[in-house]
Amino acid sequence: TKHFPVRRRLRDLFSQRHDAVHAVDDVHLTLRRGQVTALVGESGSGKSTVARLLAQLYPRTGGDIRLHGESTAVKSGAAFRRYCARVQMIFQDPFASLNPVHTIRYHLTRSLKIHGHAGRTAEDLENALHELLGRVHLTPAERYLDKFPHELSGGQRQRVAIARALGAEPEALLADEPVSMLDVSIRLGILNLLRDLKERLDLAILYITHDIASARYFADQTLVMYAGRMVEGGDSETVTQSPAHPYTRLLIGSAPDPDRLAGDTDVLEEDRGDGEPPSLIRPPSGCRFHPRCPVAMPRCSTDLPVPLEIGDRPGHWAACWLYDTSGTEVRKVPS
Ligand code: SF4
Ligand code: MG
DSSP: OOOOOOOOOOSSSEETTEEEEEESSSSSOOOOTTEEEEEEEOSSHHHHHHHHHHOSOOOSSSOOOEEETTTTTTTTSSSHHHHHHEEEESSSTTTTTTTTOOOHHHHHHHHHHTOOOOSHHHHHHHHHHHHHHHHTTTOSTHHHOOGGGSOOOOOHHHHHHHHHHHHTTSEEEEETTTTTTTTTOOOOOHHHHHHHHHHTOOOOOEEEEEOOHHHHHHHHEEEEETEEEEEEEEEHHHHHHHSSSSHHHHHHHHHSSSTTSSSSOHHHGGGGGGGOOOOOOOOOSSSSTTTOTTTOGGGGGGOOOOOETTTTSOOEEOOOOOGGTTBBOOOOOOO
């Protein structure tokens, strides 16, 4: 099997943007080609920070990101440039991510040229543009190429953003809430398109969402983040059907219908009645979830839980002291 390892190891990372400080700590993840990995968490959990770090949009204060085992720590290096071409980001708001003064043709041509895939002749370029739009089912291409972003619907704009990312011939797509700003009726179409592209182009996809129900539908692997740390991970079916961490259980319990897909309510926003997600500037001691946890024990407020393997599903783990006696430590938390 082909592996596409992007390893994150971040320690005490702080990044400032829009008055918010996001701290992401000790996050490890590996993306593999042909797989969708969902990163689930509420607003302020640090999930978008992880995506932006992976896209090399934020500076980092520690850790490393690797492509096929090659470190990208040196920003001027060849490995860094290779990484930036092969790992493309799709943003939440397809209107903001496309420049309103330029046509679709301009956006796609620019992507093809930057990444050296425009071909040598005008005809090569035209063919490449048609192929890109065909891949995202915007056909016939002539209908879209000379339009401006505002002439397209939200769903069409997100398809253009995906086509632009594909112009780089990436190995991985980082999709930060790619459907949450779209009309509920078209979300499924975009997720199905991404899943189809994953298969046809053998892409690794990181799917960032606050909606754990859509992770179950769409992702092969699911990771749950709380207050800047990963608290549970495993194959999506196991994590969503048999969640182990009290926080994941809360998420699933607060979803009105577990089979609904990318519904229009932010279950985590609603959940704030029970308690705010903690500040990442000064996260709670011990288990960061302990102030909200219904089954917290005395040690939870002082000891940081280590990731422990859960039950008999390989790869299923949770960072929670409930599993201290039955579990086996699968990864030591680096000190
Ligand atoms: Fe709750 Fe303790 Fe587990 Fe944290 S470690 S989720 S506080 S039981
Ligand atoms: Mg976000």
